Amino acid sequence: xxxxxxxxxxxxxxxxxxxxxxxxxxxxxxxxxxxxxxxxxxxxxxxxxxxxxxxxxxxxxxxxxxxxxxxxxxxxxxxxxxxxxxxxxxxxxxxxxxxxxxxxxxxxxxxxxxxxxxxxxxxxxxxxxxxxxxxxxxxxxxxxxxxxxxxxxxxxxxxxxxxxxxxxxxxxxxxxxxxxxxxxxxxxxxxxxxxxxxxxxxxxxxxxxxxxxxxxxxxxxxxxxxxxxxxxxxxxxxxxxxxx
Amino acid sequence: xxxxxxxxxxxxxxxxxxxxxxxxxxxxxxxxxxxxxxxxxxxxxxxxxxxxxxxxxxxxxxxxxxxxxxxxxxxxxxxxxxxxxxxxxxxxxxxxxxxxxxxxxxxxxxxxxxxxxxxxxxxxxxxxxxxxxxxxxxxxxxxxxxxxxxxxxxxxxxxxxxxxxxxxxxxxxxxxxxxxxxxxxxxxxxxxxxxxxxxxxxxxxxxxxxxxxxxxxxxxxxxxxxxxxxxxxxxxxxxxxxxxxxxxxxxxxxxxxxxxxxxxxxxxxxxxxxxxxxxxxxxxxxxxxxxx
Amino acid sequence: xxxxxxxxxxxxxxxxxxxxxxxxxxxxxxxxxxxxxxxxxxxxxxxxxxxxxxxxxxxxxxxxxxxxxxxxxxxxxxxxxxxxxxxxxxxxxxxxxxxxxxxxxxxxxxxxxxxxxxxxxxxxxxxxxxxxxxxxxxxxxxxxxxxxxxxxxxxxxxxxxxxxxxxxxxxxxxxxxxxxxxxxxxxxxxxxxxxxxxxxxxxxxxxxxxxxxxxxxxxxxxxxxxxxxxxxxxxxxxxxxxxxxxxxxxxxxxxxxxxxxxxxxxxxxxxxxxxxxxxxxxxxxxxxx
Numbered sequence: 173x174x175x176x177x178x179x180x181x182x183x184x185x186x187x188x189x190x191x192x193x194x195x196x197x198x199x200x201x202x203x204x205x206x207x208x209x210x211x212x213x214x215x216x217x218x219x220x221x222x223x224x225x226x227x228x229x230x231x232x233x234x235x236x237x238x239x240x241x242x243x244x245x246x247x248x249x250x251x252x253x254x255x256x257x258x259x260x261x262x263x264x265x266x267x268x269x270x271x272x273x274x275x276x277x278x279x280x281x282x283x284x285x286x287x288x289x290x291x292x293x294x295x296x297x298x299x300x301x302x303x304x305x306x307x308x309x310x311x312x313x314x315x316x317x318x319x320x321x322x323x324x325x326x327x328x329x330x331x332x333x334x335x336x337x338x339x340x341x342x343x344x345x346x347x348x349x350x351x352x353x354x355x356x357x358x359x360x361x362x363x364x365x366x367x368x369x370x371x372x373x374x375x376x377x378x379x380x381x382x383x384x385x386x387x388x389x390x391x392x393x394x395x396x397x398x399x400x401x402x403x404x405x406x407x408x409x410x411x412x413x414x415x416x
Numbered sequence: 417x418x419x420x421x422x423x424x425x426x427x428x429x430x431x432x433x434x435x436x437x438x439x440x441x442x443x444x445x446x447x448x449x450x451x452x453x454x455x456x457x458x459x460x461x462x463x464x465x466x467x468x469x470x471x472x473x474x475x476x477x478x479x480x481x482x483x484x485x486x487x488x489x490x491x492x493x494x495x496x497x498x499x500x501x502x503x504x505x506x507x508x509x510x511x512x513x514x515x516x517x518x519x520x521x522x523x524x525x526x527x528x529x530x531x532x533x534x535x536x537x538x539x540x541x542x543x544x545x546x547x548x549x550x551x552x553x554x555x556x557x558x559x560x561x562x563x564x565x566x567x568x569x570x571x572x573x574x575x576x577x578x579x580x581x582x583x584x585x586x587x588x589x590x591x592x593x594x595x596x597x598x599x600x601x602x603x604x605x606x607x608x609x610x611x612x613x614x615x616x617x618x619x620x621x622x623x624x625x626x627x628x629x630x631x632x633x634x635x636x637x638x639x640x641x642x643x644x645x646x647x648x649x650x651x652x653x654x655x656x657x658x659x660x661x662x663x664x665x666x667x668x669x670x671x672x673x674x675x676x677x678x679x680x681x682x683x684x685x686x687x688x689x690x691x692x693x694x695x696x697x698x699x700x701x702x703x704x705x706x707x708x
Numbered sequence: 709x710x711x712x713x714x715x716x717x718x719x720x721x722x723x724x725x726x727x728x729x730x731x732x733x734x735x736x737x738x739x740x741x742x743x744x745x746x747x748x749x750x751x752x753x754x755x756x757x758x759x760x761x762x763x764x765x766x767x768x769x770x771x772x773x774x775x776x777x778x779x780x781x782x783x784x785x786x787x788x789x790x791x792x793x794x795x796x797x798x799x800x801x802x803x804x805x806x807x808x809x810x811x812x813x814x815x816x817x818x819x820x821x822x823x824x825x826x827x828x829x830x831x832x833x834x835x836x837x838x839x840x841x842x843x844x845x846x847x848x849x850x851x852x853x854x855x856x857x858x859x860x861x862x863x864x865x866x867x868x869x870x871x872x873x874x875x876x877x878x879x880x881x882x883x884x885x886x887x888x889x890x891x892x893x894x895x896x897x898x899x900x901x902x903x904x905x906x907x908x909x910x911x912x913x914x915x916x917x918x919x920x921x922x923x924x925x926x927x928x929x930x931x932x933x934x935x936x937x938x939x940x941x942x943x944x945x946x947x948x949x950x951x952x953x954x955x956x957x958x959x960x961x962x963x964x965x966x967x968x969x970x971x972x973x974x975x976x977x978x979x980x981x982x983x984x985x986x987x988x989x990x991x992x993x994x995x996x997x
Contacts, residue, residue, distance in 0.1 A: 254889035266884035268877045279877040283889035462800040509982055515799055516742050517985055524977040531971040649804050687815025693808030697801050698793050
């Protein structure tokens with residue numbers, strides 16, 4: 173039992189969170205194991221973004237627990253969670269608009285020791301070579317795919333143990349999504365666990381080990397990627413197929 | 417609300433000079449607050465320098481009465497007219513700005529007009545302007561101004577109420593949802609903003625005109641005084657402006673606090689006003705909602 | 709010739725205006741706070757210099773680091789424990805808060821130091837660089853040099869250090885900044901502290917070249933925003949350009965129409981807002997409104 177716990181990078185139990193008077197998440201349970209790729213699926217409005225924000229600390233946890241590498245982090249401020257090894261690539265990327273790619277990456281290294289910055293940057297540029305030519309470019313002028321790479325790169329600069337990505341492929345052409353997925357798989361193999369929110373079922377499940385489906389603030393389905401994909405009720409509620 | 421109004425209107429029969437002049441001050445600042453809310457609250461444009469209209473109203477009334485020998489009523493009318501004209505004139509210029517830039521713009525306007533008034537011989541320059549005395553006993557005079565201030569406050573609140581319910585109010589709500597939204601709904605955003613500001617200017621100018629005649633001596637730093645805008649804003653926050661009672665109570669609190677501190681801590685009054693402001697903002701940065 | 713002298717005087721004072729305005733500018737640019745108490749903070753710096761010079765006989769330029777440090781601490785505390793609570797409230801609210809703060813500080817200064825006008829006159833105050841008909845007091849040249857130096861140091865901090873990158877990031881997107889580990893409360897306080905430190909330096913310089921009293925702070929604050937609006941928010945070259953323009957215009961007005969010298973600042977403000985509100989060098993260097 174304790175051996176299994178130790179290999180869990182993330183363990184969420186009964187998470188309740190919301191905005192103002194509105195409760196969005198009504199008790200969510202979810203785990204991510206060491207070096208796993210877990211997909212979080214659900215239609216728009218299911219609560220996925222809210223969940224990611226609660227994990228990263230941007231919104232408060234009202235009830236339940238979030239254990240990261242064995243320690244409770246639900247009460248910890250957002251910026252401190254980064255130093256512990258949780259990094260979120262937010263919905264809409266939220267790059268630092270007036271700054272260059274290099275500056276954005278440098279900002280991402282805020283919690284990293286100065287001596288390690290150059291090496292970390294090299295690792296990221298080897299995963300996203302397209303960024304190498306664009307280091308001096310202001311991020312506002314990058315294409316959608318490049319911006320997403322820069323955003324992911326920025327979050328990776330802190331050397332996280334768990335990378336959270338909210339809406340990976342939104343607005344991107346399929347071949348770009350493929351490139352991103354391949355890059356992320358390389359990152360995962362290097363040791364970073366991934367929790368990815370993704371609307372495109374195919375992209376979401378391609379490299380994922382396991383998946384969860386969220387609906388109206390609760391987990392309604394979970395299992396290995398293959399199991400989830402095959403589940404009939406998933407097909408019906410998520411993809412709108414009629415029961416055969 | 418009518419009961420309160422009636423009670424207040426009849427008050428001079430029952431209370432003394434001190435109460436009447438204190439309440440007059442309260443009505444005056446409450447009026448400025450309700451008028452400020454028209455542009456800052458409904459309109460969403462933080463007109464920090466709105467006190468410029470108070471000064472314009474005061475000086476227009478003064479100049480009309482002193483240089484042209486015309487009666488008070490015409491002086492007030494002039495005050496309102498010039499205030500409205502100023503808003504209409506500078507509106508197109510300043511409404512291109514947003515947020516802090518607009519606020520500074522209005523501050524600049526206030527400063528510039530104050531400088532102008534200080535340097536024009538017409539307005540008495542830096543030495544100030546003396547208006548004719550109203551005559552009659554001090555009590556009668558004070559009562560007269562009391563009723564005038566009360567009436568102005570009531571008028572301002574009613575106007576605000578009507579504006580919110582009318583087409584202008586609809587336009588404001590659209591504006592607050594966003595310029596583009598408003599424009600796509602067919603709202604002429606500039607006209608809306610100018611109309612709001614003109615209304616705000618009119619009532620502020622009216623208060624200024626009354627102030628000039630009641631005090632009989634005005635100087636630029638007195639009437640173009642930012643502290644009035646600031647007090648008005650604090651009252652806006654504390655009292656809301658949907659009712660007559662709200663701003664009234666808030667104004668009483670603020671003026672009362674200032675008066676008390678002036679009495680006991682003569683040298684510190686400026687600082688204490690600052691502390692009061694800080695306290696209000698820290699504890700109620702977005703205002704207190706009073707129940708109607 | 710009078711005009712040339714006026715222009716040079718304007719340039720020298722312009723450097724001072726630029727450094728004074730930079731403190732105001734970073735607070736506005738990064739935190740979207742117009743600090744109406746900026747003038748009073750400058751005056752506190754001036755008093756620190758005055759006290760150190762009159763009590764300990766220090767040279768005014770030596771007091772600059774003390775003024776800077778003291779104001780940094782004051783500014784950090786003010787932001788962290790007071791202004792921070794109001795950061796998310798309306799714009800009017802933050803304006804009014806800093807206005808209230810300014811009133812409190814002015815009052816405090818009046819109580820502690822009295823309304824007497826003071827100044828610091830070091831023994832070398834009279835010496836000047838003379839070039840033909842042009843007379844440039846060394847002390848004003850030194851003030852100019854210090855001002856430009858402090859402005860450049862700030863620029864270096866913002867552009868070339870990790871701290872500067874973090875501050876800029878915070879100004880662009882508070883949430884995203886948190887997501888890379890930046891602590892907003894601490895960094896906002898640091899930024900306000902830096903702005904206050906610059907105010908402290910400006911105060912030390914004011915004490916050296918002019919007389920001062922608690923009430924002149926307002927005029928200095930107003931000039932700070934004219935310079936920022938003129939030069940463009942968040943731009944260091946803008947602040948230098950803006951400061952120089954204001955300085956030159958004011959000095960020329962002293963010759964042409966002395967009564968309207970103060971109106972010159974207002975006039976410039978209105979002009980810039982009318983024609984080019986983002987100022988000369990305004991660009992998305994810091995996040996705006």
